[in-house]
Amino acid sequence: MLSAERIKHEARSLGFDAVGIISLRQDPSEHGAPQRLRRLQEWLQRGYHASMSWMERDPARRADPGRILPGCRSIICVAMNYNTGHRPTEGPGLGRIARYAWGKDYHGVMESRLRQLEAMILEQVPDTRTRVYVDTGPIMEKSLAQQAGIGWIGKHSNLVSSDHGSWLLLGEILTTLELPGDEPGTDLCGSCSLCIKACPTGAISEPYVVDARRCISYLTIEYRGDRESIPDDLASAIGNHIFGCDDCLDVCPFNLRADPSVHAEFLPQPGTLAPRLDELTDFTEARFAETFHSSPLKRAKHAGLMRNAAIAQDNESRAS
Template sequence: MNTKESHTKFIKSEAARLGFLSCGISKSGFLEAEAPRLEQWLENNHHGQMAYMENHFDKRLNPNLLVDGAKSVVSLLLNYYPSQTQTAETYKISKYAYGQDYHFVIKDKLKELLESIRQNIGEVSGRAFVDSAPVLDKAWAAKSGLGWIGKNSNLITKSVGSYYFIAELILDLALDYDAPTTDHCGSCTACIDACPTQAIIAPYVVDGSKCISYLTIELKDNIPLQMKGKLDDWVFGCDVCQEVCPWNRFSKAHQEPLFEPHSDLLSMTKKDWQEITADTFQKVFKNSAVKRTKFEGLKRNIDFLGS
């Protein structure tokens, strides 16, 4: 086994040990195919008020601007599909927010992986990324063969669907690279047909400013009145395009204790949501990604649905 091969094998086995669903590696470099698509998406204002999407355009497309001498992008998937879901007929939050905030859970695993690489391989320069820096994570995951980007713009994998987080390590270490997989959406339009706000304006193109996740999390203003009756009882995020995706029938429950929901969450009724207090919010969502919208933002979403 040559050095590159042994290093690659070690990183993948360590990723599995840390609980990652899968690990794919691609050669660092400029994302040529994604550049015009990202430019067009921004020009069409599909990012709404997410002004940060306009920042660091070059860095989003070139990991070498984030890590000097970058040679490899290690993409990792972490399953969050829950074993239990909320009761029927209630206000809903996206499944990824059931447990503790994934940023912290994954960052800890990535730090451990990077430390393990340094201890076993040597002085490796690199950075860990979880949704918090200008990295096109889905593009890199697809490039490294972990799945394909579906018509709903999510990364989809034949064996497990799409209920997982994507994270990266960008390293100045040459490794063996994986090949991309093929698109298996075929003629299916389930996600396009089911989107409550028609945010998927064409196959593979999502107008982020119409997406329920954007409206309930990113949007700081009042939710536009034309969205009345279209939020499908979602108060934080939305899973509709994943729920209807045929590939998600292969989803299996995660094994991560930190992603288990607070016991009160799964039994909350619409009345409980409508009467939620700041204290209850703090208790149920203490370490959750739901804190991103803050108590006032969550109340705004609940009031919009109930008015």
């Protein structure tokens, strides 16, 4: 019988910085599915998902992994630390990119390791069924990671680990293999509200709840509208952010004391620490595709990054 300890050892040997397991029993209430569904439905009803319409598709399935993989008995949750300890370069004419996008695209980095872990499980237990996700499937990753004991969901709605802070990328293996579960993570945010105060747009509408319509990460990555469709107050608050935003993470005490990542894949690629706005606005679609083919920045698409760089330039000119 393949043990949970063997799986965790293999996960760490593959480079995952944290691993935890959720045991799913027949009653979904034992693994938090009803609570996840209720929170998701409340969030959707407020319209906080903005234009991300895929979040509305079958919320009950999104909240309950047992509906995704019939017969699912366990979820193996993993995480990798992406903060290499570098600092963004600030200065005239420079944009700001979120840390997770400085290196290679984490989807490929993590999925290749998860596939190796999956292969080991299938080799040891050939009759089990599995499904692998890295920020791509209809599951609520942060809630599952908390349930698996990797950390807790902070007031900025990101996962926080007492060892790694919020600089974690998440992945999962759903499996019909029955494994013992870990204790859920305990919320250690206490009375701290630094992340809420740090948000430039007030997107954290209340502790643990983010309104994507006002979130800089959403506006600079997921939103496909042009500059004219972004309210002036939000465009101004974007500042020099051209892809994502770390402002709520930068102030978290757990992030300030977290150890840097050892993964070379997440080291900054050329131009990510100090992207020149004037150079970016000259990018053709072909140059954009060539430069960012292995980068998370491709998510914004050429039009989105050009829009963001133009907003940052306009904000700088207004401030000078």
